[in-house]
Amino acid sequence: MQICEPGDRALVVGAGFAGAVHARVLAEAGLDVTVIERRPHVAGNAYDGPDDRGVRVHWYGPHLFHTNNAKVVRWLERFGSFVPYEHRVSARVDDRLISFPVNRRTLEEMYDVSLPTDAAVSSLLDRLSIAHPSPRNAGEYLESRLGREITDLFFRPYTKKMWGMELEELDAAVVKRIPIRLDGDDRYFPNDRFQLLPAQGYTQIIARMLDHERINVTLGAAFAPGQEDAYDCAFLSCPIDEYFGFRFGELPYRSIRFHHQAWAGTAPPTSVVNYTDDGPLTRETYWHLLPGHDAAGSATKTRTTEEPCDYKDNGMERYYPVRDAKGEFAARYRRYAALAEHRPSVRFIGRCGTYTYLDMHQVINQSLMSAHQALGAGYQSDAA
Template structure:
């Protein structure tokens, strides 16, 4: 008998497994259909001896001290500030667009933020109502920079023109007038010193947690006794695609090991205008590893494959809301994580969501809850209150 069955060994499922096992002293079975823990953050040493990310680059950044404090229980960190270059007109220039980018592309000598701002305003085109991703960019930097940096990349990434996508897609990428070439500006920009997989191993190394890999949730559900369920997989799959499939964009990764120390000047180079792939990542920049070999990954967007990015269009959100209504009616089942809530989250956001869900569990779910396999209503004694540290972290 397990108190909790958790589906998915990525950030959402693993954080909740650790919290429940440690703070509630309850038994947890965590299952995953893949042959490894850590979800899309899974990293490994390849045949060339390079620590690489199996599912593309995962760069940790957050403004939350509390989330860093929590994860620091399971890893040491190394500082890392991510920088990205884009190949535009046979030049490698910083992205997000900044003053250095403008000077390089247009052979300018802009020396101040004010000069760069004036240049961008001279090219911006007024848009009466900002509705789409195209509107966002054109209204800020004009059509030429939109075509060079955004349109081709977005069409490859999403299989749709920016004019067909919600404004949130390109709103995530800022435009700067200074020379700050960091991709992120968060307070904490760090990488797990020994990798993500090692961090997850330590997170799940509790005697109350059992891990089952290469496991089909539906088979496990029929053969295992448990009281309550946490589901972090695709919400439409949980309900057998009752209303149809929720649209996602996927990715195909082509990993290549090279007998040379480095391949490119930064971790990631984007290809907005050329090539079938969107970017190339070289992992040694992320990890700080010293090796005579290097490993790179070519990233190809795809309409099929594992679900990565929910497609941000109004009709898709409406379809999700129909599934959400079914989820709200499920007894003793918690839907957590990006696939279960059909939202794109950064890693720190998933950790924050999982910790917030744990607080709700502590406040509302008795220690001994439902009968086996989540049928029926909660009963028995109330749960102990969360530790003061957790209340601070989750506030």
């Protein structure tokens, strides 16, 4: 439904991808756009920049851009250049690093067998898998694809520390993000045609998106519900439950504590190593292994480890909406979304506005569609 037109004044809350894409499309259509951002920087959780060693760090954890959506890539390339980067990950099992996500090499390394063909891999997985004809949760889904041993090794402890919940308490969609390959393709995003990193970082891309004569950005500015009434239309990436005073209860989120450390030594074969143990940490990132992130001439590198926590621990940021197996949180979100329907000139956007575990390319695609729709303009999306 069209909610605004050229000449209108729009409020955008949040200067991450969702807010910045909306702001840019609306400004180019002739609206005057005010962006307010609570944090002291743009780019939301994609915020990156050099640390005191000159190494580029993603301050809210590794953001690896991947998509099949050529239209999103073309749109992003208006704001900076991108370099190819195919992400790979290893899983630390005791003192070994094993290929992850599960592919032919993972199984060969785990079971010390040779699996020369896809058919050999498939028949091994058939023997390992446990029948769950319609998996009701992440645990049943993984067991039905990979069997119990692989589920318990690579997914059970990691998921427990990541979400504070058991695999059986989580929706299968949480782990369906992770590919399973019969061949030896060990890339983290094997199904995506475009795998890229911004040559000068995400912050620069988003800063350029917001750099428009009709966009006015204020950082360090908290949003209070009702503020949007002074505008013709509003696009809010703030948490929808908070906006409505938590009247149906809170929507839970996980957050992450990042531990950035100086590091020197022999780097692992992949930029990210996932921990399979039941300690507090989920993974570590070696930033210098990402193209363009290393500081020239510095022997000391930066390594970041991640320690998941509840977002309410000491005012942490909301990162991950939680999808429980029973769908209770999704149902709670739908009640908030139904309230939002009564506010036709307001749209809730992004991970926190829509309470959805979205990747960057999905946020950008949805935001391009949503902003065009708000203008009553057509937008034909590519496959997401």
